[in-house]
Amino acid sequence: MSSILLLNGPNLNLLGEREPDIYGDFSLEDIEKTIEKLGKENNIDTECFQSNAEHELVDKIHNAKSNGVKIILFNPGAFTHSSISLRDAILGVNIPLIEIHLSNIYGREEFREKSYFSDISLGVVSGFGKQSYLMAFQAAKNYLLRED
Ligand code: DQA
Numbered sequence: 132m133s134s135i136l137l138l139n140g141p142n143l144n145l146l147g148e149r150e151p152d153i154y155g156d157f158s159l160e161d162i163e164k165t166i167e168k169l170g171k172e173n174n175i176d177t178e179c180f181q182s183n184a185e186h187e188l189v190d191k192i193h194n195a196k197s198n199g200v201k202i203i204l205f206n207p208g209a210f211t212h213s214s215i216s217l218r219d220a221i222l223g224v225n226i227p228l229i230e231i232h233l234s235n236i237y238g239r240e241e242f243r244e245k246s247y248f249s250d251i252s253l254g255v256v257s258g259f260g261k262q263s264y265l266m267a268f269q270a271a272k273n274y275l276l277r278e279d
Contacts (some may be wrong), residue, residue: 134175134176134177134178134198134199134200134201134202134266135166135170135175135176135177135178135200135201135203135204135271135275136177136178136179136180136191136195136198136200136202136203136204137148137163137166137177137178137179137180137203137204137205137264138180138181138188138191138195138203138204138205138206138207139159139179139180139181139182139205139206139208140181140182140183140188140205140207140208140209140210140211140217140222141143141183141184141208141210142208142209143159143206143208144159144181144183144184145159145183146158146159146233148161153233153234154233154234154260155233155260155261156207159181161261162261162264163179163264165261165264166179166204166264166265166268167179167199169180169265169268170268173272175272175275176199177199177206178200179239185210185214185216185217186216187279188207188210188217188220189216189217189220191218192221192223192224192226193223193224195224195226196224197205198207200226200275201226201227201275202225202226202227202228202229202253202275203221203226203228203229204228204229204231204264204267204268204271205221205228205230205248206228206232206233206263206264207230207247207248208209208229209278210222210237210247211230211232211243211247211248212242212243212245212246212247214247215247216264217247217248218247218251221248221251222251227253227257227274228248228251228252228253229252229254229256229267229270229271230246230248230249230252230254230255230256230257231255231256231257231263231264231267232255232256232257232258232263233258233259233260233261233263234257234258235256235257235258235277236257236258237258238258253270253274254270256270
């Protein structure tokens with residue numbers, strides 16, 4: 132069975148409380164439940180993982196290959212703009228990536244415009260709130276169908 136790994140980086144555990152005008156009033160649990168439900172409906176094995184620690188995300192990416200992950204959906208949070216380690220981890224396992232952001236990172240502070248992931252992603256979904264995750268799931272599903 133094809134497998135999707137949804138990864139979320141630092142501070143995304145605070146969704147719902149954190150700057151709701153920018154990030155929305157739903158929780159990360161809401162997003163993860165929706166993605167898991169979509170996975171079940173589409174017969175795609177889906178795992179969700181969030182961490183505030185860079186090394187835990189690196190380890191999760193390293194283990195993805197042996198866990199049968201075929202595509203990674205990743206909102207790296209602030210690591211988007213800083214983490215060469217996470218970029219190298221993705222390149223190291225050579226698993227296709229879709230980058231996700233709730234907010235439009237190109238319409239905010241200048242420092243958010245630089246992403247260490249965009250150029251190594253199949254595509255980027257940025258600016259559609261919770262919908263960004265649903266759009267990324269749809270894109271991942273299409274990718275997996277094309278592959279199988
Ligand atoms: C974010 C955008 C990042 O710049 C920020 O640091 C986040 C969330 C987003 O989903 O819009 O933590 O990745």
